[in-house]
Amino acid sequence: MVTHERTLSLASHPFDKGSADAILASSDHIAYRVHTQILSEWSDFFQDLFSLPQPTTKLGTRKDEQLLLDGLPTITVSESGETLDTLLRFCYSVPDPTFTQLDKLRPVLEAAVKYDMAQVVEILKWRLEGFVDQEPLRVYCIACQHGFERIASAAAREVHRQEVQESFIDELGLITPGVYNRLLLFCKVPITTPWRFCIPLPTPSETHHPVPHDVPHGNHPASISALDSADVILRSRDGVDFQAHAFLLRLASPHFEGCLEELEHAAEPGAEEEKKLTQRLALEEDSWAVSRLLEFIYPARNHDLSNVQEHIELIALLRKYGMDRMATHLTTALWALDAEPLLIFLLAMEYNLSDQAARAACASLEQHGAKLLEYHPAMDHCERISGDTYFRLLKHYRDFQSFVTSWSATLLPSVWKSTIATCPDHECNLRDTFSKNFTESIQQNQSYRHAATSMETLYTLFDASQYCCCHPADRAALMKFSRELACQLEAALPKFDPTKNMRDSIHT
Structure with a gap:
């Protein structure tokens, strides 16, 4: 139950009945008069909610005026009136809503999942599958968000057929980078063996952070400080206490220094610090993180870090x-x-x-x-x-390829002219051969450094040419050219900005 700071407007039929015994208020302030028995039949969430004791009424108090509307308990939900109206119609004896746009279906599906309306979810899954041919990538993301493996598989096949896996959609923000990665791998070489999209196949390389019970107490770095001189207790988010020394914490961390000063100002005068630890500092980090942090504060501790x-x-x-x-x-x-x-x-x-x-x-x-x-x-x-983050990196790489290919077509001749000054005929032959090899390497997903500076590439050019170098300096000049090309290219490359989202990048 929440309060209402503005007047609610009444929803249309069938959510305006005087026989209703509860009200659902949408985020845009529309009141839906509903029957708790009907909602309880369709939703385990509402069944549990309505089984809780309802607030008692006592007229004349502002609190009760906010909790009640027309004498009925009022529950505010986060869904809009349009979404809530569509969702509730599946529960009442009225024709089921139809969907001509995926944008309309998606929020209703999310609400049905949120409120544990299993029968409605099954209906909406069937409707979702109807959009596979029209918008396969969006359907793939929505299906994976909710764990609909069969629909995700059908959408993935259609994504591959239409070759739209590299298109940007907002729904990439609904999935993990792993879900998007599996789609890209599937589209690169369609998998004929059983394949899962929503969740990964188990891998032996997965690791986890040790929890307190995984690590003996004596292995905690703070255990070396469990002495009478310890004067502060650090409590982790998961309730593990670490004894420490305030002076070391102050010395190592300005953050700790500020926290300890606040503790001292709040401490009661005359506390017997000699007999017990009175400074207790609650941290946001779990015990693994606190343990590791103390390794960097206390001397003679090994920073045994095992992975990235x-x-x-x-x-x-x-x-x-x-x-x-x-x-x-x-x-x-x-x-x-x-x-x-x-x-x-x-x-x-x-x-x-x-x-x-x-x-x-x-x-x-x-x-x-x-x-x-x-x-x-x-x-x-x-x-x-999310998958949006992963998409940004991949797009950055694709944009880089396009940039390098275009850039090399215009800059290669000018760089060549400034670094090679031998026979013009041989110069053009070498330049054209190198340009072709460089561009093809980039288009084949080779890195620009490999394409520009690989010794193998350089020697291949000489061996494959139909002429001999007419000047001893040609080989050295070509190497100088390749280095200069790589340096100029690196300076000209567009930079990746982690602070921008995908929409900002597109508009930029």
């Missing part, structure tokens, strides 16, 4: 606590792992490390395009990013 995710999560944590020097050190260690730029990009976006996401996006341009289609378990485990 742990590095990125701790970089974000260290930055939050103002431990920038240690965060920089860990960032260097992250890039020394020689991990896939795609994985770093996804996790950096997940933890809002924009600078590292931009760096990873740039690094991905130096790889073969197939690397961006490799699956990583993090694609399905990230909670803050």
Whole structure:
């Protein structure tokens, strides 16, 4: 039950009956008079809700005026009047609504799932499948959002047939990067064996963070500080206490320093700190994160980080606590792992490390395009990013290919002229051969660095040519040209901006 700050308008038939015993108020302030028995038959959610004790009425109080309308309990929902009206009509003895637009069906389906209306969901699944031929990519995303595997599979086949997998739609924001990755892989080489789209197949490489019971207490880094001199307790989000020393926390972190000052000002005078720990600081992080954080505060502790995710999560944590020097050190260690730029990009976006996401996006341009289609378990485990984020990186790579191809057609001759000054006939022959090889490499998803500077490419040009170099400096000049080309190209490339969403990128 929630309050109403403005007058509600009454819905049309059949939701205006005087026999109703409850009111549902839409987000746009339309009152639907409903029968609790009917809704309870169609919705387990409403059955449970209406079984709860209803508020008692006592006329004359503002609170009761807000909870009641015409003497009936009023429940405000987040759906619009149009969505709520359509949803409720499935429950009453009126013709079922029809849908000519997917935009109208999607919010009704989400509401039916939200309110646990199983029969309505089944009807809407059938209606959703009717849009597969018209809008297969949107249907794929909506089906995967709700776990409708059969419909997702049918939509994926149609996406492949129509070749629309690289089109942008808002519904990409409903799915995980992993769901979108599986569609792209399917469209690249259609899978004939059993294939799942909504959820990933199990992989042995999946890892998890240890929870407190996984790690013996003695292995917690704060256990070395469980001494009489400890004067503060850090309590993690999951209720694990860590004894620590305030002076070390202050020294290491401006964030901790501010929190401890607030605790001291709030402390009661005369507390016997010698006998017990009186400073208790509740943290937002779980015990794994607090344990790792203390490893960077207490000396002589080993930073035994096993994977990319742990590095990125701790970089974000260290930055939050103002431990920038240690965060920089860990960032260097992250890039020394020689991990896939795609994985770093996804996790950096997940933890809002924009600078590292931009760096990873740039690094991905130096790889073969197939690397961006490799699956990583993090694609399905990230909670803050979606298929939209993954799409942006892929589009950035495609835009880069188009840019490089166009750029090379105009800039190759001018760069060549400034770096090679030998026989004009041989110069043109070399230039044309190199230009063709460079452009073809880019179109085949090779990285621009490989296309511009690969020694194998350079020597192939000489071996395949129908002439001999007319000047000893030709080979050195060609190598100089390739390096200059790569440098100018890198400077001219469009940069990836992690702070923009896909709509902003399109308008830009």
